[in-house]
Every structure is written in C-alpha cells, then in structure tokens.
Amino acid sequence: MPRRVSLYSLTFSLPLLIWQLLFFVFPLVFLVALSFWTVKNFAMRPDFDGVNWVTMYGRAVFWQAYGTTFALAASAAILTSVLAFPCSYAIAFKLSESARRWAIFLMVIPFFTSYLVRVYSWQIFLSDRGIINVVLGWVGLGPFGMLNTVGATMVGYMTLAFPLVVLLQLFSLVFIDRSLIEAAHNMRCGRLRTVFEVVIPSARVGLTIAALFCFILTFGDFVSPVYLGGGDPTTLSILITDTTKSGQQWPRAAVIALTMIATLLVVAFVTVRFAYKGRSK
Amino acid sequence: MMERPTRPFAVTRRSLLVGGAAALATPMLSRRAFAAPTELTMLAWYGHAEPDMVAEFEAENNVKFVPKYYTGGDNMLGLISQSPPGTFDVILSDAEYVQQLNAAGYIEALDPADYAFDDFFPEFQKFPGHWDGDTLYSVITRFGFLGVAYNTDALTEAEASSYEVFWNEKLKGKVGHFDWHLPNLGQISQLLGNAIPYDIDEAAWEAVKEKTLSLRPQVGGFFDYGGTFSSLNDGQMLAFAGIGDWITGTLEKNGAKVRSIIPEQGGLQWTESFSIGKGSQKADLAKKWIQYVTSAKGQAKSANMAAYPALIPNQKGWEVLNAENPDEAKRQGMVIGQSNVMDMIRAGRIQYRQLPIQQDLETWNDFWSEYKGA
Numbered sequence: 001m002p003r004r005v006s007l008y009s010l011t012f013s014l015p016l017l018i019w020q021l022l023f024f025v026f027p028l029v030f031l032v033a034l035s036f037w038t039v040k041n042f043a044m045r046p047d048f049d050g051v052n053w054v055t056m057y058g059r060a061v062f063w064q065a066y067g068t069t070f071a072l073a074a075s076a077a078i079l080t081s082v083l084a085f086p087c088s089y090a091i092a093f094k095l096s097e098s099a100r101r102w103a104i105f106l107m108v109i110p111f112f113t114s115y116l117v118r119v120y121s122w123q124i125f126l127s128d129r130g131i132i133n134v135v136l137g138w139v140g141l142g143p144f145g146m147l148n149t150v151g152a153t154m155v156g157y158m159t160l161a162f163p164l165v166v167l168l169q170l171f172s173l174v175f176i177d178r179s180l181i182e183a184a185h186n187m188r189c190g191r192l193r194t195v196f197e198v199v200i201p202s203a204r205v206g207l208t209i210a211a212l213f214c215f216i217l218t219f220g221d222f223v224s225p226v227y228l229g230g231g232d233p234t235t236l237s238i239l240i241t242d243t244t245k246s247g248q249q250w251p252r253a254a255v256i257a258l259t260m261i262a263t264l265l266v267v268a269f270v271t272v273r274f275a276y277k278g279r280s281k
Numbered sequence: 282m283m284e285r286p287t288r289p290f291a292v293t294r295r296s297l298l299v300g301g302a303a304a305l306a307t308p309m310l311s312r313r314a315f316a317a318p319t320e321l322t323m324l325a326w327y328g329h330a331e332p333d334m335v336a337e338f339e340a341e342n343n344v345k346f347v348p349k350y351y352t353g354g355d356n357m358l359g360l361i362s363q364s365p366p367g368t369f370d371v372i373l374s375d376a377e378y379v380q381q382l383n384a385a386g387y388i389e390a391l392d393p394a395d396y397a398f399d400d401f402f403p404e405f406q407k408f409p410g411h412w413d414g415d416t417l418y419s420v421i422t423r424f425g426f427l428g429v430a431y432n433t434d435a436l437t438e439a440e441a442s443s444y445e446v447f448w449n450e451k452l453k454g455k456v457g458h459f460d461w462h463l464p465n466l467g468q469i470s471q472l473l474g475n476a477i478p479y480d481i482d483e484a485a486w487e488a489v490k491e492k493t494l495s496l497r498p499q500v501g502g503f504f505d506y507g508g509t510f511s512s513l514n515d516g517q518m519l520a521f522a523g524i525g526d527w528i529t530g531t532l533e534k535n536g537a538k539v540r541s542i543i544p545e546q547g548g549l550q551w552t553e554s555f556s557i558g559k560g561s562q563k564a565d566l567a568k569k570w571i572q573y574v575t576s577a578k579g580q581a582k583s584a585n586m587a588a589y590p591a592l593i594p595n596q597k598g599w600e601v602l603n604a605e606n607p608d609e610a611k612r613q614g615m616v617i618g619q620s621n622v623m624d625m626i627r628a629g630r631i632q633y634r635q636l637p638i639q640q641d642l643e644t645w646n647d648f649w650s651e652y653k654g655a
Contacts, residue, residue: 042362044362059650065654120511123515128517129516148501227508230457230512231508233654238653242646242649
C-alpha cells in the first residue's frame with residue numbers, strides 16, 4: 001500500500017527541505033559552476049573551463065596549505081578532546097545535579113561573545129609584552145615569543161571549540177549506564193582502568209562526534225591563524241582570501257572551498273563510521 | 282436638570298479626532314521644518330565618511346553619507362561589479378585602480394573646470410591614470426609614501442634608512458608584512474635598483490623573487506589592516522615592509538614609538554582619488570563633495586583624517602593646514618618654504634605604486650602566496 005503524505009508531516013519536513021535547498025544545495029551548485037568560470041581584467045565571466053582546477057591543483061603552495069590545515073585541525077581535534085575529557089568527566093561524574101547545571105551554563109557563556117573579540121583578547125595575554133610574559137618576568141623568566149606562532153593558533157582553535165567539545169562529550173558521558181561502572185568496580189577494576197575500558201568505549205560515539213565537530217570548526221577557521229598565528233603558516237582559509245584579494249580570482253577560491261567541503265564530507269563519513277562501528281541497531 | 286458628571290481626563294470623540302489628526306500631522310510638520318537629508322553613497326577606504334571628514338559638508342548641504350568601506354582595490358572592484366549601476370555616488374580609488382574602473386565603465390567622465398587644479402602642485406594637475414587623453418575620470422585628493430616602518434626603541438633612524446634593515450639579525454622574526462604583494466614586492470624591486478620598480482623584465486623579476494625569498498626567515502607574520510596596527514603598536518613587530526605614515530602616523534599621534542622613513546633606495550607613492558559612480562542619480566551632489574574635499578579647507582581636514590593621515594596635493598590646503606595645525610604640517614613634512622615632501626618627489630626618490638607592467642598581476646600574486654607558504 002503506498003504511503004500517504006500527510007499535511008502534518010509535510011508541515012514539519014518542508015521548512016527543513018527548503019532551508020537545505022536555499023542555503024546548502026543552491027550555493028553549493030553555484031560554487032561548483034563558479035569554479036569553471038574565468039576571469040579577464042578583473043571581471044568574472046561565465047564559462048566552462050577547467051583551468052582553475054588545473055592551476056590550483058598544480059600549485060605546490062595549495063597542497064602545502066592543505067597539509068598544514070589538515071594537520072592543524074587534526075591536532076586541534078585530538079588536543080582539545082584530550083584536554084576537554086577530564087573537564088567533561090568531572091562535570092558528569094563528580095558534580096552534583098545543580099553544580100552540573102551551573103557548569104553547563106558556564107560552558108555556554110563563551111558563545112554569548114564574539115569569537116573574534118575573544119581571539120583578539122588573547123593577543124593581550126600572548127604578546128611579547130603581554131600579561132603572561134609580564135608575570136613570567138616577575139620570576140625572572142622570558143619573554144617568550146608566543147604570539148604569531150602555531151601554538152597561539154592552537155590556543156585560538158581551543159577558544160573556538162573547547163566549550164562545544166566539553167558539552168558534546170558531557171552529553172554522552174551523562175547517559176552512560178552507571179551500573180556498568182559499578183559492575184567494573186565490583187569486579188575490582190581500578191578507577192583509571194574503568195575510565196579507559198568502560199567509560200570511554202561506552203561514550204565512544206559522543207567523544208568521536210565531539211572531536212569531529214572540533215575538526216570541522218578549526219579546518220575552516222580564518223580568525224585564529226590570522227590574528228594569533230600571524231598568517232604564518234598559510235592555511236586554506238588564508239589562501240582563499242589571498243586568491244580573491246588580487247585579480248578577483250573567485251573561481252580559484254571556489255576550487256579551494258570545494259576541496260575543503262569534499263575533505264570535510266570524507267572526514268565526517270569516516271569518523272561517523274568509526275563512531276558507530278560494531279554497534280547494533 | 283441632571284448635571285453631566287465631569288471627568289478630568291475624559292476622552293470624547295471630538296478630542297480623540299483632534300488629537301489623532303494632530304499626532305498624524307506632526308511628522309509632516311517636522312518634515313517641512315527639517316527636510317530629510319539626501320543620502321549620498323560612498324565607496325571608500327575606512328575613515329573617509331566618518332564625522333571628522335564629512336560632518337561639516339553634511340550639515341551645509343543637508344546630506345547624509347552612507348559609506349561602504351572596502352579593504353583594497355580588488356575588494357572595491359568586486360563590490361562595484363556585484364552592485365547595480367548607480368549604487369555608489371562617490372567612489373574613492375587608489376590610482377592603479379582608476380584605469381580599471383574606467384575600462385569597466387564604472388565611473389563618469391568629469392569636467393576639469395569644476396575642480397581647483399590650479400591650486401594643486403603641478404605634479405598633481407594631470408596625474409597619470411586619472412586621465413584618458415584629455416578626459417578626466419578621477420580627482421586626486423590625497424597621497425602618501427611607503428618606506429620602512431620601524432619601532433624607534435629598536436632601531437635608529439640611520440639603521441632604518443635602508444631596506445636592507447629588514448635582513449638585520451636583530452629583527453629575526455620581528456619583520457612584519459602588510460599582506461599585499463604590490464607594496465612589498467615594489468620595495469624589494471626598489472632595493473635592487475630598478476628605476477621603475479613595477480616595470481621590470483624577467484631577469485629583474487627573478488632577482489626580486491630571489492631577494493624576497495631570502496627575507497622569509499626574518500618574517501614574523503603577514504598582517505591585515507587591523508593586525509598591522511596592533512602588531513606595531515604593541516611592539517610585536519619591530520619593522521614593517523609595505524606601509525608608511527598612513528599606519529605609523531596614526532600610531533605615532535597616539536604615542537606609539539613607531540615611525541616611517543623613506544630609505545636611501547627611495548619610496549613608493551600611493552594615491553587616493555575621488556570619482557563619480559556611473560549612473561549616479563546624485564552626480565551634482567557628488568561633484569559638490571569632490572569640490573569640497575579637494576578645496577583648501579577640505580584638504581586640510583583630509584591631511585589630518587582621524588582614520589589615517591595623508592599628504593595633500595592642494596598648495597592652498599597646505600597653507601590652511603599650516604595655519605590651523607602647524608605641528609601636523611611639520612610632522613608630515615608639509616611646511617611651505619622649507620624642505621618638504623615635494624622635494625623628495627622632485628628629486629626622483631619616490632615612484633608610483635602601480636600594477637606590474639611586464640608581468641601579469643596574477644604572476645605577482647601567485648609568487649606572494651608561494652612566498653608566504655615558503
């Protein structure tokens with residue numbers, strides 16, 4: 001018997017479909033078309049020429065930026081996940097119900113402020129004459145060059161992703177069946193071993209998705225590499241601005257953007273497969 | 282006879298109608314008394330439509346500027362090409378982009394007789410690129426020099442007086458680049474002795490690339506407009522290539538220990554000029570603005586613009602500036618009767634920043650990306 005489409009289900013599904021079409025599918029299709037346009041004397045012309053793909057994929061600087069961006073985002077995902085886990089673990093298992101609510105509230109607060117402003121404020125801490133170096137100077141250390149380094153970029157990435165990673169990890173940790181942990185303890189499993197053999201495997205989906213979100217956010221980030229990393233090394237987001245800044249080369253920028261989207265899709269697919277691997281439906 | 286009870290705030294139908302009519306008429310009365318200002322759209326670098334520049338003109342002409350700020354000539358061209366004709370009444374452009382604007386048909390031809398060119402220094406009366414034959418398309422309003430920007434605590438003026446200072450051992454990791462290939466590569470080209478730094482053959486271009494790459498270990502970062510200000514201001518970068526007094530002047534006036542100097546190899550000149558957007562419905566008002574800002578009074582304001590200072594081409598503007606703000610006139614080297622910035626131009630120490638002549642712009646840009654990734 002054919003399924004009838006009810007007005008009720010349409011009411012709820014259509015806005016999502018329209019949203020996806022308007023803000024994802026159409027721009028994506030346009031981006032693909034744009035990547036085949038050509039530029040003459042600063043003016044873009046509709047065309048069907050693969051020159052932009054050939055040019056960008058033939059440039060060493062593109063692959064260099066690609067490798068750098070991938071490595072930075074992967075490092076940020078691992079580092080942020082590792083640093084966020086003790087925090088989310090403590091909130092999930094060590095805090096009272098009301099304290100947990102406060103902790104979640106505190107994790108949401110950073111999203112009230114502009115990310116750009118938060119990153120700029122890090123300059124005050126990290127610069128050669130900044131707060132950290134002044135404090136270190138009191139005990140005879142430094143100054144250390146922290147701003148305009150990869151480390152500073154990583155600080156910016158964590159500013160962007162850390163609260164979100166904690167929240168995502170937390171939501172998977174609080175739903176772990178506590179009887180599993182009690183059973184492990186009853187079987188004389190130590191605390192640390194319980195974390196690695198019971199808690200982390202039980203929360204694998206949430207932990208992996210949290211890391212994935214961190215990767216997605218940092219892979220396309222422009223703010224931290226520019227304002228904390230000093231634009232050095234070049235990431236793909238910086239390369240996009242470089243490409244558009246001179247000669248109106250938006251079609252080439254589209255090639256970079258599409259490569260980034262394809263990368264994120266592959267990474268997301270592989271990560272989700274890993275997260276749900278071996279789980280029954 | 283029964284007396285009607287009196288209510289102090291009773292609303293009758295008549296009073297409601299009278300009150301309502303009065304309320305509805307009020308905006309009309311105020312419109313008659315204060316006609317709504319005419320909006321004039323301006324496409325410009327940040328600062329040109331801020332109150333310190335436009336408030337007086339707005340009040341005198343009942344105009345309200347609606348600015349759209351850009352960060353670079355390509356950004357400007359992109360904004361125009363993506364907007365319908367007539368979107369921008371007034372367009373500010375760097376000299377090298379005026380020809381692009383004209384070629385694309387984005388700006389109107391102007392009547393030279395409308396503007397005070399006789400008051401300008403002769404060097405600016407028929408500025409290259411602003412004219413197509415005898416047809417004027419843009420009126421120069423300000424200019425500046427690019428040289429070596431440096432922290433005065435870290436370097437002496439003598440040390441900073443050569444582009445070679447960027448390779449100084451004590452500046453390792455402390456040389457910043459304004460992230461745009463044209464001024465940076467132009468300066469390296471000047472360092473290598475190219476008389477016209479943007480008109481170089483392949484051999485000279487290869488030499489420029491090689492010399493530029495040798496600077497890479499010294500570089501601490503590539504900065505945009507805001508990043509350039511902050512990294513110089515907090516001493517994070519001690520020397521900067523690709524900029525001049527338009528950045529350091531603003532910082533210096535606010536107490537930062539930074540300066541710009543034109544090195545012995547010479548400096549580059551940037552130029553800003555105003556055009557009227559093609560299809561503008563308010564071309565007369567746009568013309569009036571250009572007349573104002575290139576007049577002596579407008580020029581003195583422009584020299585001291587809050588966002589970034591600049592040199593001005595109007596000699597009478599120099600007079601007004603010297604009378605109103607002698608310190609700034611002296612700081613920028615615009616004192617009449619003394620050694621001043623015009624001497625540097627006349628001595629041939631300054632070359633125009635322009636688009637590369639023998640190579641594609643793309644070639645320069647691609648190399649810049651490679652340099653950044655090196």
